[in-house]
Amino acid sequence: MLTLFSYFRSGASHRVRIALNLKAVDYHIEAVHLLNNSGEHRQQSYTKLNPQQLLPSLVLDDGTVISQSLVIIDYLEHAYPQLRLLPADIKLRARALQIAHCLAMEAQPLQNLRVLQYLEHHQQFDAAQKQDWIQHWMRPALHSVESWLEEWSPEQSKFRFCIAEQVSIADCVLIPQLFAAQRFGIDLNDYPRLAQIFTHCSRLPAFIDAAPENQIDAPVTAEFS
Numbered sequence: 001m002l003t004l005f006s007y008f009r010s011g012a013s014h015r016v017r018i019a020l021n022l023k024a025v026d027y028h029i030e031a032v033h034l035l036n037n038s039g040e041h042r043q044q045s046y047t048k049l050n051p052q053q054l055l056p057s058l059v060l061d062d063g064t065v066i067s068q069s070l071v072i073i074d075y076l077e078h079a080y081p082q083l084r085l086l087p088a089d090i091k092l093r094a095r096a097l098q099i100a101h102c103l104a105m106e107a108q109p110l111q112n113l114r115v116l117q118y119l120e121h122h123q124q125f126d127a128a129q130k131q132d133w134i135q136h137w138m139r140p141a142l143h144s145v146e147s148w149l150e151e152w153s154p155e156q157s158k159f160r161f162c163i164a165e166q167v168s169i170a171d172c173v174l175i176p177q178l179f180a181a182q183r184f185g186i187d188l189n190d191y192p193r194l195a196q197i198f199t200h201c202s203r204l205p206a207f208i209d210a211a212p213e214n215q216i217d218a219p220v221t222a223e224f225s
Ligand SMILES: N[C@@H](CCC(=O)N[C@@H](CS)C(=O)NCC(=O)O)C(=O)O
Pocket: 009, 010, 011, 012, 013, 034, 039, 041, 053, 054, 055, 056, 067, 068, 069, 070, 104, 109, 112, 113, 114, 115
């Protein structure tokens, strides 16, 4: 069985959990706490697995370790083609990847724990300044995705997923990003199409089971802040 090294509130782990669930792949979660003991991901046992000291990592049955969430999803796409997360149509595929890359490569890295810890410890940022920083970098990415969706499909009532009726890698990345947006004080109503996709996906078992609050390592009274 596959093992996913994951943290309940890690957006990058969350993306992979959604992809695994959508593809109905059996997997086991090995929880790594990003805050306890100065970060379990920085301890030797995890560093041996992933020298980047970032979650997630996926370990295959033969011991092969894959890191980088989008690469893991690409691996799953080839290993478990039963449900395609990359549309067959090459233009739709480009759109799905455009959304995934915008959020995963430009928004998320700037809200990452190590960046926030640097701002706090080396630039003396307080909580309000950190929130302002995150919003400053996250809002343009969310706005871009909202604009693309508006351009690609002007009829808002049609929205269930980023690529119309087809769940894709874009939704695997968007939904965790919207969890983070809310956690950092962004009102999803500012992005009506994204909010609509969030509402729709939040009713689907694959997304519910992958949600931070439903993870084995989520605190009982989760403090999602
Ligand atoms: N590009 C990486 C990003 C991974 C990443 O940033 N993981 C975060 C959790 S969402 C992490 O482990 N952060 C630890 C830290 O910043 O110290 C991916 O997509 O897997």
